[in-house]
Amino acid sequence: MRAIGMGKEVRLRTPLDESAVRDLSIGDIVHLDGKAFAIAYAFQFQRALDELKGGKPLPMDLEGSAILHFPTCFKEEGGRWRIVYFGPTTSSKFNKVTPEFIRAFKIRAIVGKGGMDDAVMAAMMEVGCAFLQAIGGCAVIYTKGVEEITNVYWQERHWTYAVVELKLRDFGPLIVTMDVKGRRLGKEERGP
Amino acid sequence: MxxxxxxxxxxxxxxxxxxxxxVPSDTLEALEKALKTETNELARYVLAMMLKNARMASESNTVxxxxxxxxxxxxxxxxxxxxxxxxxxxxxxxxxxxxxxxxxxxxxxxxxxxxxxxxxxxxxxxxxxxxxxxxxxxxxxxxxxxxSGPEFWSRIEMISPPSDPLGAVKGFVLETVNRAGGAACPPMVVGVGLGGDMGEVAKLAKLASIRPINERNPDPELASLEEEMRALLNGTGIGPMGLGGDTTVLAVNIEVEYCMKAWLPMAVCLRCWTNxxxxxxxxxxxxxxxx
CATH class of the missing domain: 3.30.360 (Dihydrodipicolinate Reductase; domain 2)
Incomplete structure (x- = not known):
């Protein structure tokens, strides 16, 4: 494993500009502002792809967005959603469905934990998407970076599996561990 | 009454x-100590965030x-x-x-x-x-x-007694930590169970994993094995969150009981940095x- 120092610190707004993502290098520290989606179950990624293929209009606009592999705890209060807490889960659980998902929705950033496999890397390099590592176990820091939950989708199975649309404000720190040049920081991992 | x-x-x-x-006070102290000795700049940044998050959770009474x-x-x-x-x-x-x-x-x-x-x-x-x-x-x-993460990467194995039991144990623990990498959210506490039967060895690893960080096994030979294993695992370079560094484990705790002549039961229970x-x-x- 190559030791690498810290890179530049950048604050980016979503939807992310492709050139801004291509400028990111491993070791850079990113904070995000703007719209993002928390999706933490493989079957929800698959559902989005299936509905797109079936020609069904999706209830949310995923095009060019940032995806957070963050299981989310929220509460409905007076017709609005309040975030209780959220934080990163292991991203390699979504290796299989992610290359197609990145290509289909032109995803610009994936925020998670532990990196993803080479097929995901290939899709990231092609589309212009970076993997941003969140620090595991830091639910308080990341929850503070959520201004509000703007919508919640696909709760049929159970609310804990929902796709959550968020508005982020100074959300981070996130460390670039897979960049568009195909470089990695740390080793790829599997499992939860 | x-x-x-x-x-x-x-x-x-x-x-x-x-x-x-x-996060328990012994774990906060171990993380603070690691922050002082860690040589990798990014690893220090990650450790500082972990400590900050732990402090914020206590202050705001949230998870x-x-x-x-x-x-x-x-x-x-x-x-x-x-x-x-x-x-x-x-x-x-x-x-x-x-x-x-x-x-x-x-x-x-x-x-x-x-x-x-x-x-x-x-x-x-x-x-x-x-x-x-x-x-x-x-x-x-x-x-x-x-x-979910550290528990998923925990392992249990029953082997025939090898010619070098100590070497087999060290190899098993090292392999378990290497396989987990950053997925178990290091720096970790590594609970090792040796001996007993299948259920007992798992329980020993669990009990070892919740032992206070600075408490060594009362058997001096096992205590020095704990220290030796800690240095060995910190030499992997996995580092905080698997992003590189000298701080991969905070402690190795070993618990031992006797077993049948025909076995060497081994179990490793991993605990993430929040411990x-x-x-x-x-x-x-x-x-x-x-x-």
Whole structure:
């Protein structure tokens, strides 16, 4: 494993500009502002792809967005959603469905934990998407970076599996561990 | 005077809240120490964020990690203690109350029929592990949520006694930590169980994993093995969150019991950097001592 120092610190707004993502290098520290989606179950990624293929209009606009592999705890209060807490889960659980998902929705950033496999890397390099590592176990820091939950989708199975649309404000720190040049920081991992 | 249901319930609530909403003081001290000695700049940055998050969780009484884990209670029941309650039921009620109030995410499903709504208690949850203490007039409760990542990468193996048992043990522990890499959220506490039978070796690893960080095995040879293993694992370069560095483990704790001549049972229980746990004793006279 190559030791690498810290890179530049950048604050980016979503939807992310492709050139801004291509400028990111491993070791850079990113904070995000703007719209993002928390999706933490493989079957929800698959559902989005299936509905797109079936020609069904999706209830949310995923095009060019940032995806957070963050299981989310929220509460409905007076017709609005309040975030209780959220934080990163292991991203390699979504290796299989992610290359197609990145290509289909032109995803610009994936925020998670532990990196993803080479097929995901290939899709990231092609589309212009970076993997941003969140620090595991830091639910308080990341929850503070959520201004509000703007919508919640696909709760049929159970609310804990929902796709959550968020508005982020100074959300981070996130460390670039897979960049568009195909470089990695740390080793790829599997499992939860 | 027997311990009442109400007292047991209140202590269990407090322990579950503390165990999910703070990082224990010995672990904070170990992380602070690592921050001073770590040579990798990015690793120091990650360690500083971990400490910041732990502080923020305690201050705001909110969960440290989004994964509040599978609730597990380790009980030591004094043989002179009197309890006026169905202990396992009361512990489950405490977990349910805390989980519903906050709320915590329901996370537990049937291992085969996974489609139904996830539970917060029931179906064997919380896990309760019991032991006895001779002549003691108290019950000691250690509450420790078992998080998804580190627990997933924990391992158990039964091998034939090799020509070099010590080498086999070191190799098994090293391989387990290398396989886990950053997925178990290092720096970790590594609980190692050796001996017993299949159930016992797993329990030994669990008990080792909740031992205080600075407490070495009373057997001097095992204590020096713990130190040696700690240095070996920190030499892997995995580092905090697997991003590189000198801090991969905070402690290696080993527990040993005898086994059959034909076996070498080995188990490794990994704990993430949050190392969440809380412990208290309740005495017959109603005194509560937080440890």
């Amino acid at each position: 027997p311990i009442t249901r109400e007292l047991l319930f209140d202590v269990a609530v407090e322990l579950f809240e503390r165990a999910t909403r703070s 440290v990690c989004q994964d509040t884990g599978l609730p597990t209670f380790f009980l030591k029941i004094g043989t002179d203690v009197e309890i006026e309650a169905d202990v396992k039921k009361v512990l489950a009620e405490a977990v349910e109350k805390v989980s519903l109030e906050f709320p915590y995410r329901a996370a537990f499903v049937h291992p085969i029929f996974r489609d139904s709504a996830p539970l917060i208690v029931g179906g064997g949850i919380p896990i309760v592990i019991c032991d006895t203490l001779p002549r003691a007039d108290f019950i000691e409760i250690a509450m420790s949520p078992q998080p 969440r746990r809380a412990r208290a004793r309740i005495y017959n006279d109603g005194r509560v001592e937080h440890l």
